[in-house]
Amino acid sequence: MSEEPVNQSVIWQPQPGPQEMLLTCPVEEIFFGGARGGGKTDGVIGSWLGHAGRHGAHARGIVFRRSMSELDEVQSRMMEVFPALGARYKAAIRVWEMPGGAVLRLRFLDSDEDATKYQGHAYSWMAFDEAGNWPTPKAIDQLRACLRSVHGVPIQLILTGNPGGVGHNWLKARYIDPATPMTPFQGPDGSMRVFIPSRLEDNRLLMEKDSQYANRLKSSGPAWLVRAWLEGDWNTVAGGMFDDVYRPSVHEVEPFEIPRSWIIDRSFDWGSSKPFSVCWWAESDGTEATLKDGTKKSWPRGTLFQVAEWYGWNGQPNEGCRMLAVEIARGILEKEKDIFPGRKVVPGPADNSIFDAENGMCIADDMGRIGVHWERSNKSPGSRRTGWEAMRKRFKACLTSPMEEPGLFTFNTCRSGFIRTVPTLPRDQHNPEDVNTASEDHCADSVRYRCLYVRAVAFSQPFRL
Ligand SMILES: Nc1ncnc2c1ncn2[C@@H]1O[C@H](COP(=O)(O)OP(=O)(O)OP(=O)(O)O)[C@@H](O)[C@H]1O
Ligand SMILES: [Mg+2]
Incomplete structure (x- = not known):
């Protein structure tokens, strides 16, 4: 009883x-x-x-x-x-x-x-x-x-x-x-x-x-x-694509002056009702940079720093700001004048869909007329999986000391796109090797294009994924 x-x-x-x-x-x-x-x-x-x-x-x-x-x-x-x-x-x-x-x-x-x-x-x-x-x-x-x-x-x-x-x-x-x-x-x-x-x-x-x-x-x-x-673990970003390889204290760094010999370029994921994402990259050529506190530091050649971003959203998660391609292109040129005075920014990879002509209109052409050009991103079968793997590999490379392989960092000022959405990107529950495409993956896509990008002849540099 x-x-x-x-x-x-x-x-x-x-x-x-x-x-x-x-x-x-x-x-x-x-x-x-x-x-x-x-x-x-x-x-x-x-x-x-x-x-x-x-x-x-x-x-x-x-x-x-x-x-x-x-x-x-x-x-x-x-x-x-x-x-x-x-x-x-x-x-x-x-x-x-x-x-x-x-x-x-x-x-x-x-x-x-x-x-x-x-x-x-x-x-x-x-x-x-x-x-x-x-x-x-x-x-x-x-x-x-x-x-x-x-x-x-x-x-x-x-x-x-x-x-x-x-x-x-x-x-x-x-x-x-x-x-x-x-x-x-x-x-x-x-x-x-x-x-x-x-x-x-x-x-x-x-x-x-x-x-x-x-x-x-x-x-x-x-x-x-x-x-x-x-x-019930949310803080280690359970189920995230990058939860085991991303550490804010390592990957998010104080901005520093980009050495003159490093290449600066940009990558782009197009969006209108969904956010677009422009990422600006500085690629280390192995020469030393001077950090904010005056110390000098170098990273393996090919290491990428996202040094600036323009995340085209309306302030609400996963909602775009519906800007026209020409407006985005003008915005990019204005921002580049401000952020990189006197520096050349070379075209990098973009979402392949911008090269499709629809009703006689093509986003890449519209942007090109303003003076903003893009390269095609890698869209071979399996490139999504390879891209996430390349990002993981680069994040992981940053965790070893000294670093031996090219890494991937972001300036800690890139908050709206990179820091808010990339580290916590959820995996697809049915296909864990991919991210859930219904999540806010636009900045991550733009980062992925850049990590898979192999620069063509004019700026040829040895490049490893
Ligand atoms: N207060 C309660 N009284 C009686 N049964 C309960 C009570 N709370 C939970 N249960 C039992 O536990 C079962 C599971 O609980 P519940 O469905 O609320 O969990 P859940 O967190 O919603 O699960 P899931 O994550 O699968 O949606 C219920 O179907 C019910 O049988
Ligand atoms: Mg339930």
């Missing part, structure tokens, strides 16, 4: 630990989870039950998943819990009517544009289960505007997610980096946010009911991803 009396009327209750904290946390925006099987979806369900219980008919809720099949998963778990509480489900419109009059909608949202359909709606509680499946927070931020209550109900936004997905970078930047877990902090819009971590080991009910779950999880994905899921 158990010591505590069992309350037969309890249909659902939070598990001690993270779920309990989620249900009692008053912070407006909560990121919950960070690992697989940690009780996230049940946490969302419980959070809604608490909200509906507290505010009755004034509670208006909505749960989003990215796809219809994902939403079915949430719906079936609710089917196990809600009817026993007296809730009625209107399946045709995917709406739960709770006994006290609260209403909960279940929706999927697979395109950012669909977020606009909710303009004018008002919700007091909103949840995005597996928010890491959205490549950017755009739709979430847009829908956030629907959080309001004319009845004075305290509004709440709950997100759940795991590391290693397409949304790894923005989730990490938004919730993991700003503060230690369980410490509320102010977001850029002034609202309070908090990260409540929960791991598989916190989901004791699942561990007891299904002791093989962890083992099955281990065989359900590549080892690096499973490790990230189980440990």
Whole structure:
């Protein structure tokens, strides 16, 4: 006989630990989870039950998943819990009517544009289960505007997610980096946010009911991803293409004056609705450079420094600024006059698509007329994989002392493109040798072109990948 009396009327209750904290946390925006099987979806369900219980008919809720099949998963778990509480489900419109009059909608949202359909709606509680499946927070931020209550109900936004997905970078930047877990902090819009971590080991009910779950999880994905899921480790950039070879303290260096004998060139990844990325490179020829503190240093010939960048975004992750090719070309020439006075900048590689002629227009020609020329990047079969490997090899070369092979560094001023997006680039879960192309990979593409680029005759130099 158990010591505590069992309350037969309890249909659902939070598990001690993270779920309990989620249900009692008053912070407006909560990121919950960070690992697989940690009780996230049940946490969302419980959070809604608490909200509906507290505010009755004034509670208006909505749960989003990215796809219809994902939403079915949430719906079936609710089917196990809600009817026993007296809730009625209107399946045709995917709406739960709770006994006290609260209403909960279940929706999927697979395109950012669909977020606009909710303009004018008002919700007091909103949840995005597996928010890491959205490549950017755009739709979430847009829908956030629907959080309001004319009845004075305290509004709440709950997100759940795991590391290693397409949304790894923005989730990490938004919730993991700003503060230690369980410490509320102010977001850029002034609202309070908090990260409540929960791991598989916190989901004791699942561990007891299904002791093989962890083992099955281990065989359900590549080892690096499973490790990230189980440990809920975001800080080592779990699942990143470069997490094991990139160290900010090594690869991000203070700007220094580029020796006259080094070549400066640029690489380019085109984008309009998505960001474009111009990277300027200084390539060491082995001669010494003078660092800011006056010390002299040399690197193996062929070592690349990204010395400047122009990341064409509108300030929102993975959103471009829709500039015309001619405007970008003019901008490049202006910036070069400023950044490299008296120095020659030679053409480097660009995304091959800019050479395609469409309706008689060709981006490379448009830019060429302004005086900005590009070389074709390597697009042989397998060049993506070879390119990432070349970048990894160069990053790794920087970790040995003394360096023996050409490395890859960035000036620590290149923050919007390189430092923000390259080190945390997630791998493709189905093809771990490639990056997830739905993630913000534009600067990385531009870096990759440069790492695979072999300069033609006019500037011939021995070059190793
Ligand atoms: N408070 C609870 N009461 C009863 N069962 C629970 C509770 N929390 C979790 N569980 C059980 O654990 C299972 C897994 O939890 P849940 O689906 O919430 O985890 P998750 O973190 O969303 O998992 P995934 O990463 O696979 O989406 C649930 O289906 C349910 O059976
Ligand atoms: Mg879940």
